[in-house]
Amino acid sequence: MRMNWLSKSLVAAGLALAPAAALAADFPTKDVRIVVPFKPGGGVDASSRILAEYGNKHMTKAKLEVENRAGGDGVVGQTFAAKAKADGYTVLAMTSSVVTNPILKQTGYKLEDFRPVALYNTDPEVIAVGADSPFKTIGDLVAASKQRPLTTTIAGIATSHHMAGLALEDAAGMKFTYVPTTGFGAQLQAVMGGHVELGLFPLGEIKKHADAGTVRILSVAADSRLDILPEVPTWQESGLAIKRWTTFRGWAVPKGTPDAAVKYLSDLLGKISADPAYIKQMNDYGFLVAYKDAAGFTEEVNDYAEVTARVIAKHGLTEKP
């Protein structure tokens, strides 16, 4: 029997593709490294390590390894991950800054260089004041902020938190004078010491301090009231005309990573996110567990990119050429 040219080619192609297909089906055959673009000890690092711990219970052939590649305020590690081999063995612990860094700084990567895998945590923005603040409710604060600009500590100019403030100015007519710091600890000092009138924080960084009674959370930018903060109104309920403002944490891989690897990692995060022990440990930190698969995460990233692009353009946050 003689095969024609077409069937010969098909066989050849099949033979050539077979190892690739087997590779994808077998994923992972070696350890998967999660690149954390910050030094150990922060929220991204801690949550990545918790994920690795729980993820390894579901993995038989390989392990998740956390690797810190700090520097350049996240840009060094993010660039490293963007340029890594697109085989699914290099995963970036992706935060909101991957969306805004390429616009705000001259980074060597673009948002499009990444393929979102899955989302595991969202952190809504909160408005918080010190325990001794005269502002008892969000109403007091909004009224005052329409009279004169209130001094507001943020974790840095052009961060998601600064943009949240600018969005509030646009949407709710509040006025702020921004006082940038280099970290949440310094922000806490300013709010507790009464050196500023309010602070914009991600919930995860301030929840425990609110529990301790040293700060007061007035309003939270979530879709609906949170189980862990039943007394605190949402921004929408407070009349701030912003439905939600959250930063996110998830996994992303370099563009061109095979579907099978993306699906494996996405499913893995799904399994971890359903583990009650994991949920408890995350909540102990003040991190809300919020799983979304690759499609859902992509949507979240795009939404965030759209909202922030508007704020960046309107307020001219980019570097002037």
Added chain:
Amino acid sequence: MTEIALGFATLLDPAVLGFLMIGILAGLIVGSIPGLNDNIAFAIFIPLSFSLSSTYALALMVGLYCSCAVGGSIPAIMVKVPGTASSVLTAIDGHAMARSGKAGQALGIAITSSVFGGVSSALVLLLFAPPMAAFALRFGYVENFSLGLLGMASVLGLLGGSMIKGLISAVLGLLVATVGFSQQTGLPRFTLGIDSLYEGVPFVPLLVGLFGVTAVLDLAEELIRDRRKGATPRQMPRITDSLMLDWRMTKRLLPTWLQCSAIGNVIGIIPGAGMLMAIYMGYERISHRYKRLFAGKPGEPEWGEGAPEGIAAPEAANNAVVASSMVPLLSLGIPGNSVSALFIGALMIQGMVPGPLLFIDHPDIAWMIIVAFLVANVLMWPVSYALVRTISGLVFRMPKAVLVPTISLLCLTGAYSDENSMFSIGVALAAGVVGYVTRRLGIPHAPLILALVLGRTIEDNLGNALAISGGDWTIFVDPVGHPISLALILGAAAFMLAPLAAETRNRYRRRATLKMEA
């Protein structure tokens, strides 16, 4: 009292004490390797603390944090390469003293001063944490700007020889501090498009280059000079004398220890002030004491040329910052400095957050940390004495021809491990060359380091203070709203004018003497 007992009960578990000891030993070794410091060691330990029990991990960290600065003083004294930033000033008088054959005394002073400062700081944490934390909270942007100014004023105390050259060094430091993103705009500045410069010129590689690489180049030059002359190369200083301090020396250093411990404790509790400021301020204050009481007396070297107080002041001050930097962290949840901030990471991994809640939810852990600082500082004394000969002998007793490549290797490894990047090695080498050239020109390096650290603090706090005041500069001298700031500014003015006044007085006196002789 029952809380303190609870802390001891948790700490006195043999395994926990064992980890505290491991921490102390590790700190001495890590500190003595240029480029490696507590920050880097913690970055390695924090992931490990995931699988360790929290008491073990925290005991390890406390031990390491306490002894790291002692470790740093060993290479500072033996080869004039500070092992950590905390021993930058120790290297000046310490190495001079070692060269004069008193290496043992120099190391003994460093250890004893460190233990004194460390114990004082642990006692402050144990007994006065709540009122001290309330005081620390009063430091806002306005106060921190003025404190930075006071710190810069203390640079003047370091300018022994030439005022101009010292100022050149300080200005160089301020210029380097401008590299990196600007807090006021959120945009990168002078980074030449290099990502790694976005957070500023990395400090540890810079320090390693400026001191370590420069020292290596100096040694190599000495070696070549000796060879050319056909002479056998001189050995590095060895410990030939006693490490123990006699009663006379102890009595003599006591006022220095008390004053520098007080400075270290106050600076330590102020979030963001930093260890270096305490060291420089202590050194500056004590320089006046030394010049008044000892300089020029028979057997007493000039300040900066082997004065015992020149070792005691920075070493007491740097360890006094250690436990006190935990005061705002444990009382308020606000990290006092970058190292104590890493305790947040270690606690978070165990699902704990420092602050008032820690004392309610986990009183055993909270009080264990506090008493561990006291115990670690006490244990550090015999352990350091026992180990210092071994550590200084291991590496630093080698012949110069071997020492040069060894220190180079240690320095470059240390620089690399800061961010695991070749860029850091480049920074260390560049800083080494600049350091070598500036040294040849007689420009001191100590003012540069302080200016580099304070440049950022001063700029950021100035911007924020003016944002709050709406551009009103009088906020810094407002006696009602910011009395602390006013006091600090007056202090800075006094620091700057005092040397001038002393100069004038001396000139007047000299003229008077001349007249009398005439």
